[in-house]
Amino acid sequence: MQKEQLIEWLTSAIRKANLSDTAVPALERPKQAEHGDWATNIALQLAKPLGKNPREVATLLKATLDAQPNAMVSEVSIAGPGFINIRLNPAAKFSAVADALRLGDAFGTSTARKGEKVMVEFVSANPTGPLHTGHARQAALGDTLCNLLETQGCTVHREFYYNDAGNQIDNLARSVQLRAMGVEPGSALWPEDGYRGDYIVEIGKAYLERGGDVNDLNAIRSYAVNVLRNEQDKDLTAFGVKKFDCYYLESSLYTDGRVDKTVAGLKASGHTFEQDGALWLKTTDFGDDKDRVMKKATGGYTYFVPDVAYHVTKWERGFTQVVNIQGTDHHGTITRVRAGLQAMDAGIPKGYPDYLLHSMVRVMRGGEEVKISKRAGSYITLGELIEWVGKDAVRFFLVSRKADSEFTFDIDLALSQSEENPVYYVQYAHARICSVLREAAVSDEALRAADLGLLTHEKAEALATKLADYPALLATAARDLAPHLLPYYLREVAAAFHGYYAAERIRVEDPALRAARTALAAATARVLKNGLQLLGVSAPEKM
Missing domain, CATH: 3.40.50.620 (HUPs)
Structure with a gap:
């Protein structure tokens, strides 16, 4: 919202200054707050094709911006070799607070890609066994x-x-058939690539109990595949994954x-x-x-x-x-x-399809890697992860790192109630805010009418700035196929709130000041809840 409006303003100035007909500036948050609220290096990018000094280009652009002022902007300045820094006025800095309270669940959403x-x-997953931790990571990332x-x-x-x-389905059918006949892994009859998990025994037993013919390999194949497909569906439902539109x-x-x-x-x-x-x-x-x-x-x-x-x-x-x-x-299959x-010469573009590749997951408990599954034998299942730490922790953890980075799932960390546990840290921030809102007892009408100009503390400004980043964060994560950006951002929001909460009392006597501070807290809760919902993670009101 705010960022997109500023980019439009800058782009218009670039055109009016005859600097470029096509350039679209990138806006970033300065690393140091004293440099302003937003910064762009567009002058440095345009300097070479224009044959000008970057500061000369920046000066031309600044003059054009000054001539068409933006209601959100209090100052435009030039720094270093030609960076343009933008400082917002107080009302603009806290506009995201009002937007979050007004829009609720819709805050952060956009129609920019409507029609796509x-x-x-x-x-x-192959229907040859329970979903494992790799499938779990893929489910969390995909959803x-x-x-x-x-x-x-x-x-x-x-x-x-x-x-x-x-072949893998043939191996499944043969493995179930042999276990139904009482043949165990290690026997001379057991195929080298047969499936060895206890779930094979379960399927074989259930097949016989329903009167299945142990010599009918096709019937065994069909039964085993259906059983495992149903089990995978149940695991995904327990994991909170939305129903697939097509099973091809x-x-x-x-x-x-x-x-x-x-x-x-x-x-x-x-x-x-x-x-x-x-x-x-x-x-x-x-x-x-x-x-x-x-x-x-x-x-x-x-x-x-x-x-x-x-x-x-x-x-x-x-x-x-x-x-x-x-x-x-699967990297080798892409090319x-x-x-x-x-x-095929069917008009399909060169980069089709896009890929998001993820690394596998190591599971640690008590400082040691867990490799043995009760049911699958050679790998830890999604069902076991959910049983050990709960759906919320599994989903948050498995999205929290860049997909292709190595990931170690620490069971002890996921169970801990500490700042080091990212999902607990974020959920606790939301629950703490809910407690604050109950105690403050400020009506929704009063929150939406609050005078946000009363929020002058630097920690309040830092929190509001972080909330304002939410819409752009969603757009970037979707565009770059980078869901890991969301849990990282939510941790930053939680940290900004905890910092603000330690700096200022919210439940003060002055009703106007209490309303303003409560409004900031309520907007933070809204962003945390919206973000957690996108991750498929609950936002508890009490912990």
């Missing part, structure tokens, strides 16, 4: 990103891709003939060749480091072929913007999938 249709594919995109006016389509075809089955790509159609299209493009009995795609034509096998000499397509077919369906369904959230182990889409 975005598909986000996430989780997409939060979808929420962020919706705050910008986007129409978001959530999709889950089920890899229900291929990999098997349908074969039954509907889409894989064959895609292969035929790639052959027709002239970007394939045969060698050593195999069919290859010339992915090097599109930036790959080497060509890739499409169909093996022994028969059967390699895994990236159905991926290409699947993404063709995304494009054909009208999703010109697609974000895939996957583990960093070849995009190469396959380019080779």
Whole structure:
């Protein structure tokens, strides 16, 4: 809101000063508060193409800004080699407080991207076992990103891709069959890549109890996949993930003939060749480091072929913007999938689709890594994480770091009631404010009518400035596919409030001053609650 208005003001001045017809300035918060409320380096950027000294450009721009004053701005100054600093007047500094109280749940949202249709594919777990911590991180990242995109006016389509075809499903069926027959891992009959978790025993037992034929491998396959899909759905519901709009089955790509159609299209493009009995795609034509096998000499397509077919369906369904959230182990597939889409010559842009890659999660408890699961055997499940620390902590923690950074989930930290626990720290700030609001007993009408000019303390100004950053923060996090920016920001808001709370009493005798200070606290609670809701985390009123 405020930031966008200032950018429009600056952009208009740049045009009027004949400095550029296309340049749009970037605004940032100065590292030192004494430099003002906003700063831009646009003069330095424009100097070289104009053949002028940066300070000369800054002087021209400042003169134009001074000639068309902005009601929010009290001073424009030039610093250093040509930075332009902007200082806001007191009313503008606290405008976010009034906006948050007036707009409520809608504060921070925008319609800037209304009309954009975005598909986000996430989780997409093979139906071969319970969801693990990697799936949990992907679910938290994906659901939060979808929420962020919706705050910008986007129409978001959530999709889950089920890899229900291929060797892993055959291995699942065979593993369940053997356990139903009483064969255990380690037996000579047990396949090397069989699934060993206790959940396989549970499925086999349940299959027999319902009268299933232990010799009917197809029936076992269908039953096991359905059981695990239902279990994954229950875990995601417990995790607070919104219902997916589509569950797309990999098997349908074969039954509907889409894989064959895609292969035929790639052959027709002239970007394939045969060698050593195999069919290859010339992915090097599109930036790959080497060509890739499409169909093996022994028969059967390699895994990236159905991926290409699947993404063709995304494009054909009208999703010109697609974000895939996957583990960093999928990094190698990006180039070849995009190469396959380019080779199809279907008008699909080069960077399609976008990817948000995440690293896996290490779980620590008592200073030691936890590797053994009660049910899955070789990995910790989402259900176990929720059981140990609760949904809120799991969701907040798993989004709190940049997606592709290594992440260690510390169970002890997630359970601690201390400043070091980020979700507790933020939730406690909200609960503390709710307590303040109950004690202050100021009506909503009085809060909205409060004279915010009475807020003169530097800590109050710092808190209000942080609240004003919320709309731009949401826009940036959505644009850059960076959901981790939100929990980081919420910690900063909580810290700013705790600092203000320690500096000034809110429940004072003067009713006007009490209303102003309470209004600042109420606006802070609103921002914390709105942000936590986007993360899928509760905002308790008492702790």
